Amino acid sequence: MFGFSQSSGAAAAARADVGRPAHLVPWIEKYRPKTMDDVAHQEEVVRALKSAIHSANMPHLLFYGPPGTGKTSSIHAIAHQLYGPIYKSRVLELNASDERGIGMIRERVKKFAQVQVRYHPTEAKEYPCPPYKIIILDEADQLTSEAQAALRRTMENYTRVTRFCLICNYISRIIEPLGSRCAKFRFQPIGDDSHRKRLEHIAAAEGVKIGEAGMTTLLLLAEGDLRRSITLMQSAYNLHGPDHHIAPSDLLEVAGCVKPAVITAFLHTCKTASSFDDVQKVIEQDLVAGGYTCSQIIPQITARLVGKKVSEGNDMTDDQDQGSGGGMQLSTELTDLQKAKIATRCGEVDSQLMDGADEYLQLLKLGADLMNILKQGGNNTRPHHN
Amino acid sequence: MLWVDKYRPRQLDELHCHPGVTDLLRKLMDTRDFPHMMLYGPPGAGKKTRISAFLRGVYGQGAEKMKVSTRSFKIPPSNSTTVECQVLDSPYHIEVSPADVGTGSRDTAIVQILVKETASALQPAMGDKHVSFKVVVINEVDRLSHQAQAALRRTMEKYVGACRIIMTANNFAKVLPPIRSRCLCIRVPSPTNQEIREVMHQIAVNENITVPDDLVDRIIAASGRDLRRALLMLETAKIKHYPFKANQKPPLVAWEEFLEKEICDTIMKNQTPKGVIAVRSKYYDLMGCMIPADVILKTLVKMLLKKVSGDTLKSKIVTFAASFEHTMRLGAKEIFHLEAFTANVMSAIKQANTSQQQGGRAPSPSGGS
Numbered sequence: 001m002f003g004f005s006q007s008s009g010a011a012a013a014a015r016a017d018v019g020r021p022a023h024l025v026p027w028i029e030k031y032r033p034k035t036m037d038d039v040a041h042q043e044e045v046v047r048a049l050k051s052a053i054h055s056a057n058m059p060h061l062l063f064y065g066p067p068g069t070g071k072t073s074s075i076h077a078i079a080h081q082l083y084g085p086i087y088k089s090r091v092l093e094l095n096a097s098d099e100r101g102i103g104m105i106r107e108r109v110k111k112f113a114q115v116q117v118r119y120h121p122t123e124a125k126e127y128p129c130p131p132y133k134i135i136i137l138d139e140a141d142q143l144t145s146e147a148q149a150a151l152r153r154t155m156e157n158y159t160r161v162t163r164f165c166l167i168c169n170y171i172s173r174i175i176e177p178l179g180s181r182c183a184k185f186r187f188q189p190i191g192d193d194s195h196r197k198r199l200e201h202i203a204a205a206e207g208v209k210i211g212e213a214g215m216t217t218l219l220l221l222a223e224g225d226l227r228r229s230i231t232l233m234q235s236a237y238n239l240h241g242p243d244h245h246i247a248p249s250d251l252l253e254v255a256g257c258v259k260p261a262v263i264t265a266f267l268h269t270c271k272t273a274s275s276f277d278d279v280q281k282v283i284e285q286d287l288v289a290g291g292y293t294c295s296q297i298i299p300q301i302t303a304r305l306v307g308k309k310v311s312e313g314n315d316m317t318d319d320q321d322q323g324s325g326g327g328m329q330l331s332t333e334l335t336d337l338q339k340a341k342i343a344t345r346c347g348e349v350d351s352q353l354m355d356g357a358d359e360y361l362q363l364l365k366l367g368a369d370l371m372n373i374l375k376q377g378g379n380n381t382r383p384h385h386n
Numbered sequence: 387m388l389w390v391d392k393y394r395p396r397q398l399d400e401l402h403c404h405p406g407v408t409d410l411l412r413k414l415m416d417t418r419d420f421p422h423m424m425l426y427g428p429p430g431a432g433k434k435t436r437i438s439a440f441l442r443g444v445y446g447q448g449a450e451k452m453k454v455s456t457r458s459f460k461i462p463p464s465n466s467t468t469v470e471c472q473v474l475d476s477p478y479h480i481e482v483s484p485a486d487v488g489t490g491s492r493d494t495a496i497v498q499i500l501v502k503e504t505a506s507a508l509q510p511a512m513g514d515k516h517v518s519f520k521v522v523v524i525n526e527v528d529r530l531s532h533q534a535q536a537a538l539r540r541t542m543e544k545y546v547g548a549c550r551i552i553m554t555a556n557n558f559a560k561v562l563p564p565i566r567s568r569c570l571c572i573r574v575p576s577p578t579n580q581e582i583r584e585v586m587h588q589i590a591v592n593e594n595i596t597v598p599d600d601l602v603d604r605i606i607a608a609s610g611r612d613l614r615r616a617l618l619m620l621e622t623a624k625i626k627h628y629p630f631k632a633n634q635k636p637p638l639v640a641w642e643e644f645l646e647k648e649i650c651d652t653i654m655k656n657q658t659p660k661g662v663i664a665v666r667s668k669y670y671d672l673m674g675c676m677i678p679a680d681v682i683l684k685t686l687v688k689m690l691l692k693k694v695s696g697d698t699l700k701s702k703i704v705t706f707a708a709s710f711e712h713t714m715r716l717g718a719k720e721i722f723h724l725e726a727f728t729a730n731v732m733s734a735i736k737q738a739n740t741s742q743q744q745g746g747r748a749p750s751p752s753g754g755s
Contacts, residue, residue: 095540231567238421238570239410256558256571276700280691289576289611291427295559349708357712358680359557361687365708368701 027234028227031202033073035081040226041194042070045185049078053128060155060164062140062179064171065187068225071167072138074187079134084127090117093136102147106154109135113158133162141168148175155181189224199229208237210246217248221255258292263300270370279367287363294359294366298346305339305346307332338373345369390617393589396450398439402585403432403577403613410572411436415443418517422542424527424566426555427574430612433554436574437523440552444517445478452476461495471496479521480504485529494534497524501541505549520549527553528560535562542568576611585613586620598630605636641677642685644668650689657732662725669724679720683711683727690731699738706730 033039036046036053045063052058063071083090092112094105117131137143143151155164155178166182168174190198196215203210210218210233222229235254236246244250252259269282287297334342349362395401398415401408414420425433441449453475458468469492474481482500484493504520527535539562542551553569555561577585583602590597601623609616622637623630638646648668652661672682687707691700706727714723 228567235570241413253573254571256566256573276691276697284610289428291431291558291573291575293557293559295557352708352712355712356715357708358684360684361704361708361711364687364704368704371697372701 026231027202027206028230031198031205031230033070033077036074036077039070039074039077040198041190042074042187045074045187048183048185049074053078053081057130058132058163060166060182062166062168062171062174062182062184063187064168064174064184066189066225067169068222068227068229069187069190070226071187072136075134075136075165075167079136082128082130082134084129085123086127086129089115090129090133091136092133093138095138102143102150105137105147105151109154109158109162113162117161131161134165135162136165136167138167139169140166141170141173145175148178152177152181190226191224192219195219195222195224195226195229198226199233202230203233206237207242208233208246209242209244213248214246214251217251221251221257256296258287258290258296258300260300262286262290262292263297263304266297266367267301267304267370267374270367271374273371276368276371279371280364283360283363283367288360294349294363295353297363298350298353298366302343302346305334305342334374341373342370345373388618389589389593389621390614393585393592393617394435395439396442398436398443401432401436401439402588403581404574407436407572407574411440412443415440418444420550420570422546422551422553422569424553424555424561424569424571425574426528426558426561426571428576428612429556430609430614430616431574431576432613433574434525437552437554441476441479441521441523444521445476449476449478452481459496459499461491469496473500478517479523481523481525483525484534485526489531490533493530494537497530497534497538498541501538501545501549501551505545505547519547522549522551524551524553526555527565528555528557532562535565539564539568577613579606579611582606582609582611582613582616586616589617589620595624595628596630598632601630601634601636608636608638641672641675645672645682645685646689650686650693653690653728653732654693654735657736661732662729665728666721666725669721673720679714679724680711683707683714683724694735694738696738699734702734703731706734 036050039046061075063075065071079091080087092108094108112133112135117133140148164182166174166178171179171184171186196219199215199218202208218229218232221232232251232255233246236250237244239254240246240250249259265286266282269278273279345366349366353359353362398408398412425436427433438449455473455475456470457473458470461467461469469487471482471484471487480500482496484496484500487493487496501522504522507520524530524538527538530538538551542565551569553561553565558566558571558573583606586597586602586605597620605616605619605623609619619636623634626637627634649665652665652668655661656664669679669682673679684707687703690703694700694703710723710727710730713726714720717723
């Protein structure tokens with residue numbers, strides 16, 4: 001493992017950016033909110049945290065919520081607002097993916113907490129600079145429960161000079177005693193309105209040409225994950241150059257999605273094929289040879305099953321067909337029993353893929369099952385075995 | 387020299403297939419700066435060919451002077467174990483397949499050490515074109531352990547100034563989302579039949595041989611749109627019999643031929659316990675030749691699907707195959723699952739042959755681990 005220096009991850013990234021041409025700086029870093037007011041969508045959290053800043057008296061914090069909702073950005077923004085120029089000496093960021101052991105954390109925390117802090121250092125007069133330091137534990141749910149248990153005491157020992165900020169996706173993986181020591185803040189998936197506003201702001205600043213259809217697709221693909229949508233937009237932009245008008249299909253391509261037309265063709269074949277050979281051919285020629293994998297296809301089939309907007313939107317805005325592909329809206333065409341059966345099969349296949357099963361064989365099986373279900377209302381026999 | 391190597395495109399302009407992808411690479415090459423990249427797609431689609439042509443474009447001819455060396459890496463934290471791994475390096479880039487040495491702390495160490503070393507051994511103004519960074523090519527990222535991929539994500543960010551990473555993957559879904567979001571992902575699909583045909587014709591012209599069109603078609607069908615495989619088949623066919631006979635079959639690899647004649651045919655003809663036993667020893671022969679069991683199963687399924695008729699039977703076969711391949715991954719002894727598959731398929735075929743009525747008693751698997 002590398003011995004990381006004091007610098008936080010963000011600082012390291014910033015240093016690496018020096019000397020990089022502007023178009024390669026990730027936009028998610030470039031447009032990271034600088035102050036709490038810039039944080040998109042999380043009104044409640046922002047309000048609560050702001051009052052904490054004004055009183056300059058903060059509890060330990062626990063941020064949780066799905067990826068890309070601004071957890072890390074918020075704590076960075078708070079820290080910058082609190083400390084300004086002396087940020088580096090007051091904030092320690094530990095990334096749990098790199099340094100898992102409690103021994104490592106204890107040692108770093110101890111070293112960091114040893115240095116005393118002054119209340120109003122001269123170099124940062126206009127900032128509140130409360131007399132404590134902040135330790136950010138990113139991805140805290142990746143810590144083992146032993147490490148979390150050991151962290152309890154560490155947190156209490158150094159309360160006088162430090163505040164912890166734990167960041168995680170799943171609060172259920174944080175042990176109870178650790179959770180009860182912190183003020184909890186839930187971050188919601190970014191709502192479409194503020195999401196769109198943010199994206200439009202970036203698009204305008206970077207000169208990205210993206211239309212209404214592209215924006216809609218972007219929002220659907222991101223599912224409330226702002227980082228994902230920004231990354232997707234930048235990838236599409238880098239891929240095609242500044243003059244290109246970004247179309248929904250470009251975004252689907254960089255997102256690694258199977259083209260909706262391909263899925264439609266696959267389902268259509270499963271439904272109308274006169275023999276299994278046709279299905280096999282589509283699987284081999286379009287899906288496997290196209291570089292798509294089973295694990296990409298399943299979520300898109302299930303999305304259609306429940307009539308999620310993403311498939312509708314894409315089908316409509318996709319280059320060519322509304323008429324020919326329109327015949328495969330699974331959500332409206334099938335009976336509930338058929339849907340349930342398809343969902344079950346998809347679930348089986350997905351779980352077997354997770355165990356490392358072969359993509360091609362699973363795809364064939366899925367094709368065979370879909371064919372049975374779509375054609376005959378799902379009453380065909382299927383061999384039973386364990 | 388094999389045709390595959392002899393006619394491998396050296397420059398981006400020579401590439402036949404996927405003009406879109408090639409165009410994009412050319413654009414990146416002209417800017418002399420590019421983000422981390424990942425090329426994904428099925429085998430034989432031309433991922434590595436593209437990468438080496440691209441690197442040549444970026445660094446000039448020096449990028450082609452590659453040498454193979456075996457490097458040993460110490461595994462942290464104890465540094466007591468070392469793993470050896472083959473790397474290919476030129477003055478400007480280094481290529482490695484860390485997944486080959488095993489997973490866990492092993493591939494993690496290789497990924498980290500290699501990127502770090504490459505990034506720190508920085509020479510200013512490298513190559514004909516004065517590029518200020520080196521490139522690490524990592525093959526088969528999808529096969530890296532979770533841990534190694536997680537380590538890569540940090541490493542990629544830290545050293546991006548001095549070192550760019552180009553990765554290849556067959557299965558896009560097995561690459562962690564954080565890695566995907568850090569690089570430019572480029573999908574490279576298999577070449578189309580027409581593209582393969584053009585390449586084969588081109589080679590036929592250069593080698594001064596005549597290839598009948600129906601042979602070309604048969605080879606393309608047998609290759610599964612894998613260009614490398616198609617060219618190897620063409621060359622083998624030429625060595626076997628030239629001038630080509632009418633109706634000459636595209637050559638199968640020896641073990642596939644064995645599989646078809648000895649195993650597939652037995653399953654089709656002799657659905658008895660004796661047949662199972664006969665097939666069993668054949669499986670052992672194949673596995674003794676270091677053919678992985680899942681490859682055997684996959685190839686066998688394709689052959690069976692061609693021979694049997696009836697959708698019910700076919701759907702049974704693929705269901706068995708998927709299920710037993712899955713249990714094979716979980717279990718320890720592969721032969722059990724191959725046998726169980728064989729027994730189940732035999733019984734299904736027999737049922738289909740003897741009785742017209744469907745939905746008879748389902749066969750029970752005879753194996754397991």
